[in-house]
Structures are given as C-alpha cells and as structure tokens.
Amino acid sequence: MDFHKYLRHITSATLLVVLMASCSQAAETKAPMQMLRTPGNVRFGIIGGQTGAMSATLLVVAMSIEDMQREPVFTEVSRLLAEQGFLSIVIEPPCHGEDRKPDEPDGLAGWRHRLDRDENVVQLFNTKARAVLDHVIAQGLADPGRVAVIRR
Numbered sequence: 001m002d003f004h005k006y007l008r009h010i011t012s013a014t015l016l017v018v019l020m021a022s023c024s025q026a027a028e029t030k031a032p033m034q035m036l037r038t039p040g041n042v043r044f045g046i047i048g049g050q051t052g053a054m055s056a057t058l059l060v061v062a063m064s065i066e067d068m069q070r071e072p073v074f075t076e077v078s079r080l081l082a083e084q085g086f087l088s089i090v091i092e093p094p095c096h097g098e099d100r101k102p103d104e105p106d107g108l109a110g111w112r113h114r115l116d117r118d119e120n121v122v123q124l125f126n127t128k129a130r131a132v133l134d135h136v137i138a139q140g141l142a143d144p145g146r147v148a149v150i151r152r
Helices: 003-030 065-070 076-082 108-116 121-138
Strands: 034-037 043-048 055-061 087-091 142-151
Touching (some): 055 076, 055 121, 087 121, 121 142
Parallel strands (some): 055 087, 055 142
16 A cells, blocks of 8 residues: 555544544533433433433443443444434443342353353343333333334
C-alpha cells in the first residue's frame, strides 16, 4: 500500500473514532439511565420513554448495569431510540451484577457453575425479566404489544 492510501485509511479510521465518541457523549447527556427496582427488589435501568404515554420498549440484556454505564456502547442504541420516544429497559443477565452470588464465577462461567448445581438459569432469569416488564407495564411506561429484546 502506498503512503497516501495508508494515510487516507488512518485519517478515515481516526475520523470514525472521533465521530463515534462525540455521538456517544451527546447521547449520554440526552438520555441518562435511571435506576429503579421492582416491588420484589429486582434492579433495572430505564433509558428514554414518553412522558404520560406507553412506549415501544427495548429490553437490553448485556452485562452488569455498572459495566453498561461505564461502556456506553452497550446502551448507545437505547439512547438513540430514546430520541424517538422509545423506552429501553436494562436488566442484568444471570451471574452479572447483583445477580452474581459470592461463591460463583462471573459471566458464562457462572452459568456453568449454576447448571452444575442443577439450577435452572433460564427460568430464574425469565422470572426476573417478567417481573421487570410487568412492573413497567403496570406503571404505564411500556406498551405490552410493542416489546423487543436485544442482547450482547
């Protein structure tokens, strides 16, 4: 590759990184994540939504809420959709954040740890996710007919 082509690639890549960073910072300030809990004490975050109306809802499942706040790439879509009136609900998958037990590994290794002990990881997660969705629907925030899920 000649020097000028190389320079164009470097310049394009640098510009892309700068644009992504500035968009991320702008979205972060426009739609912060609000932390809430269900009556059963399940922690979740919300981003966006319409005041006084039920919103189309995106359920975001990626990692611990703290990690998602530190790494906004996982909630960037939520912040962009918030500008269009969408509500995003951020919940932690099994073995992440508050769901992680002191005696188990983090992440997928934790799933294996639980499965080896005959715990139904998926059923327990679905119960928590349902509690969060039921709560935000009961609060009039989420439209039960317009819910989608995105995961990491």
